[in-house]
Amino acid sequence: MTTTHSVPEAGGTPEGDLPARSAAMHEDPRFRELRARLLRFVIPAGAAFLAWYLLYVLMSAYARGVMATEVVGSANVALLFGLLQFVTTFGIAVLYSRHARRRVDPLADELREELEGGAAVPAARKGDQA
Numbered sequence: 001m002t003t004t005h006s007v008p009e010a011g012g013t014p015e016g017d018l019p020a021r022s023a024a025m026h027e028d029p030r031f032r033e034l035r036a037r038l039l040r041f042v043i044p045a046g047a048a049f050l051a052w053y054l055l056y057v058l059m060s061a062y063a064r065g066v067m068a069t070e071v072v073g074s075a076n077v078a079l080l081f082g083l084l085q086f087v088t089t090f091g092i093a094v095l096y097s098r099h100a101r102r103r104v105d106p107l108a109d110e111l112r113e114e115l116e117g118g119a120a121v122p123a124a125r126k127g128d129q130a
Contacts, residue, residue: 018115025115034107041099045092052088056081 025031059067060078067078 021115025111028111030107031111034104034111037103037107041096041103045096049088049092053085056085 059081067076067081069077071077071080
């Protein structure tokens with residue numbers, strides 16, 4: 001898909017009027033797709049983590065007997081749930097990083113380069129020395 005979309009430049013300068021071009025970018029179908037890609041990850045992951053965290057809090061408040069059950073040595077269910085909160089947080093961060101690198105960043109880079117008026121730089125080449 002190599003369609004060229006242009007954001008109208010205002011002011012006649014090469015930089016154009018950035019606020020006006022930014023506002024126009026919001027109408028671009030690629031920008032809407034970018035937001036949709038982001039939200040398709042963030043909303044389910046956020047809801048799942050919030051539900052998991054609330055389960056931990058509610059069980060700590062109302063199921064003390066279950067949470068006090070020793071699993072290994074003196075480590076109980078509450079301690080394991082608490083540690084799993086950290087594991088879940090890091091897991092979501094890794095998954096989001098992978099999702100962003102594959103599905104969000106390439107389109108965001110394309111839109112940013114177009115908005116700033118610069119030549120597109122392939123994502124794999126960013127930061128390389130010439």
